Amino acid sequence: MGLDGAQGRRVDLMPDPSGSAGRMPTQASSETGVGFPLASWVAESRPVAEAGVYRKGYRSAPSTSEDAAVAPWPLLIRAVLNLLAAGLTYKYGSLLALYAVKLTIWPPHPTDAQIVFGDYLTRGVVAVLVISLFGRMGRWLEVYRRYLTPSALREMGAVLRARAITVEQETQSTVATPVERAPALDPWAQLRQAGLGEALAVVEEDTRAGRVSDVDYVRIHRVWREVLAEPGLVGAFGEQVAVRGAGACAHPSEARDLPVRVAEHDLLVGQVRLGVTQEVPKNPATHRGSGFALDREVLATSLLAVGPAGTGKTSRLARPVAEALCLQALARTACVVVVGAAEAELGPDAGYDVVIAPGDPGSAYGLDLYGASRDTDAAAARLADALLPDELSARAQSARMALQQVIGPFHAGYGRYPGVRELRALLGGDEESWARLVEELRAKEQLALHEPDVQHRRSRHGKVDDPGALLADRLALLDRPALAGCFESGGAGAKPAFAMRALEHPLRVRVKLPERGHPEAARILSRLVVGQFLQAAVAREDRSLFAGLVVDDASSALDAGAVQGLRRLPGANAGAVLLLRSLVDLPEALRVPLFGAVGCRMAFPGIAPWDGKLFSEAWGTVLVRERAVTLAPDTSGGMLRKAGRLARKALSGTTAQTESVTTREVERERWSPSDLAHALPTGHAVVSLTTVGGEQVPPLLVDLRA
Template structure:
């Protein structure tokens, strides 16, 4: 079941399928499993088999399922340790006292009556073996009964369960042995479907160490296509029997990333980001468990806000980008990672396409029009990039005029040249250059394009009038009409142009923005990529392939139309990951809509109170118990009472008081703006998650360093 280039992204084919953007590793022998975290294989495959057999039970959203042991939903009643040990000691002393009184006969012989009633007369002879055995056995039964009673009274079992795991060696993440019919290393689904030879080949590859976690996920994904009717079972079986672990390859031919930095579980598709804190504000079921994200959570989109140095890139963006690249190699996802050049988003050889704006040695170019063939669609996407952050680019005008102006130029130009204009050509048309408009008119007249002539006439009548948005668009487009971008956005077909329409295939793309040298152009390109992504994923036919855009530092990319597009991504099988240094990077009217449109929200340490207020509002309030404690001084009425209180005050230094506790239900914020700004430790974050099925979590305090 070879790809044969049928899944190649348009414009990115190379000999004959897209290869990794960096230098490709040449392997003379079949590749061995990687030693990356999350898939610890050995040459003999024993570690990989052990990893594959670890149980992954169902868990609440965001819980790392690898070796997960469910915890009770409600927190059991917890007695303070000091009081618990004191009660256990007192119970032991009471039991010892009772036993001493019984043993020494201070309580009489009534407790021996059951013994005399059960012992036969033949055993009543003193100092006989039978009488000694029976008597000491009876003593043991009585002692055990006393020990059981005082143990229950002193809560010895609770002490053992609470403190014994701290002194014992932590259990491994392995689970009980799996039944042969359910052993995932035996590929039972293939055997039940009759593909026994294919299952045997894969099992042999797993035992010999040639099957990786990515291989297992990729072949599982291909088998799901067989069961869904997308592929032929006979072709799948033949490919597996012939190629083994290398069957159903990714178009690039890669079977793993060059390096891994995070811990991944390719069975569940999760990447571990940290550990939830043992904090009273976290639900008991989440305390101390691993926190992980997968496509189920990212399908609702994620927004992370934190200052520079808070860990947005290292703790969130880099692991998520790495996980999505692994999912792409398994045929489950398509990912576009956008960030500043040198931001540490992964090596070039971990991607199929790397677009480096401003670098003449960039191997790939970007389609300015997003692969659109319709002029109106291309105009709408380009207008969002050029003027989306300007809600009203002209006095008294409408923001949608930008798309209309562009469509009246793109349509006639494409009708004549069978392509869209380059940036210099489009800039001259927007500026109303007479020679450019005249040449376009002559070409339309010569080819008899009457409808397009009317479009061009309408544009010329509007040009130069008050409220014309053409000069505004030309000024914005001039940011890309620079010598540094002279080799980019070519529409003649001479360069290797990447289009976001290729997200129908499991492609890995990294886009480096020239944030230092051209900050305004970088913000425009970020808006362009976000607009193209929203338009491309909405037009996909196969939405079973998860598509994700990871945009590091999205301060200049979020517009009103972008927020509306993010809200529609969940139904399109896609999501975005956005990071911001502060919510102040957005217009005030967009902050609440953006927080409401994403399902996963992350507030990192170092947040300002103003940013914290936005998270506090979107997380809402909850009902909780408030304990009001009142100390009332006790007034003695008798002389003896007054004397006793004087002595007590002389000893303790405090007046005798009576404490009254009032418990009432109050509604309070889950996390207040002050708590988010001042109580989060370094390396921690508060986040809430929502899955595509509608499951959600309350805000959780998470240590992103664990």
């Protein structure tokens, strides 16, 4: 498959020649044993909640008022009793009030209007008094908040529907010959109402058999929304659904699920569940005890996670997020690039469309060093930044210029970008390579335009401060026999090169870095891939897909340009998850800017106190109520009390004291560096979130093992 160009329309509605190639059984559900329970999954309650809350099956946090401590049945019984008492009181109280009014302020000969007005006014006053008295005692407002608000009614209805569907499915699974029944919830109502009822026969059969997965459901509805923008495609969409059923409009790979899932996902709202927010005073009451999840609204502001090796950054954060983005790619809502060492557990290769593994002879794909960029100067500058290590960043500008003076003329002369060996020869001053380049430029009538760059570059060769020699030495790290064919743009042995401009398609890309055999080459590739992603994600014309980047170890992938690129991702419907062992791995000048460039920050147990200091400063302070107790000798009273205290001291050896309690509000750090470094339990993490819309969630203590 061509990876550096378009792969056709994202709305691929052409039926598969095999007809049923896209139909495949999904994993059996542990709930019913008959397949994926689509109807109950769609009907599951997903109330609107704050960022970080796993919405599927979420129940809003109870009120913090005193009424919240009352159990449901006593609350309802008390409310009913007060309602009955209020009715009786109103009935007889109104009669007594009217009788008292007639005896006191009633005129001798009232008119009909006065009688009606006096009756309504008296009854209204009695009603207000009765409701105020018995409503407070019966806690009617709490009953309304719990059970009668629109959201509570919708939630209760969804729960009842889900239970009914589950009972029906369990009944059908235990009966030998199940009776056909109308489903309590139609997952395909939207398509049926659009006039596609006849085309849904195969889909309905797959639904009853449990062959429709969450990926299928989200993918088909996603494509349907795109089809609505082009009504001419409705017929082709209906034909695809009628022929392929649940496999309609499948991902280009024809995959409809991942080989294995390690996390809990809710694709309907794009969330991945990572753990449970702990019920501790430091956590906001709205999040305590709820599932903790990440979604695209949060990931779009990018997430930085810091923690030493062995604390679960990869297994409990990087892999679940990568898995979620891969599932969303299969549902045609996202694309993802996952970068990490070849040994990192970031999911099996079968779960990706493109696996780039330099140094692995079995790797089918290479990497385009230039990202298929149409701007030669930008491609050269990005490659120069990737080649130079941090300690040589002062020479970055001259290195960019040197590469631009080579890559620009080469592209003009040959119509393509140079391979690693060709670029290395030109930067090293190989006269034969330069002579051939000049001849190509002359033949293309481009020599006059590029001659100043050619002459300047050739004149610098051999000088002490020539950046070309430095770049050639750095390129030698990529020009190794073990890496042959991974970075060449053509010729024998060259592998198909993946280019980042393919991010407009729902691709799943895994980059395996050869950290063991070629550590310095791995650092160059890490920086190059991250730089290309940041540029390509922002440059996309079609940003309907969420572009996600997951970097298992970002210590060598970040520079000043990358930090600036992170700031542009939220507006481009893209985001990055960056993992670090320690902030010390980064240049000191990058640490604070990096904290400011990301919206989500995550600290794992065992981080160094100097790392915890940055987290603590970023999370700020909060007002807490502090209670101080002061003890002082008791000197009150007369002679009798003083004599008693002296006798007590003589007998017990203790002095009578008075206790003074002072309460005040003081500012305290949300999480101190010491707490982050020493008090975090194993398997936990502290994470703060920010959404694209600006909603902020203060630091949460999350159990990632739950």
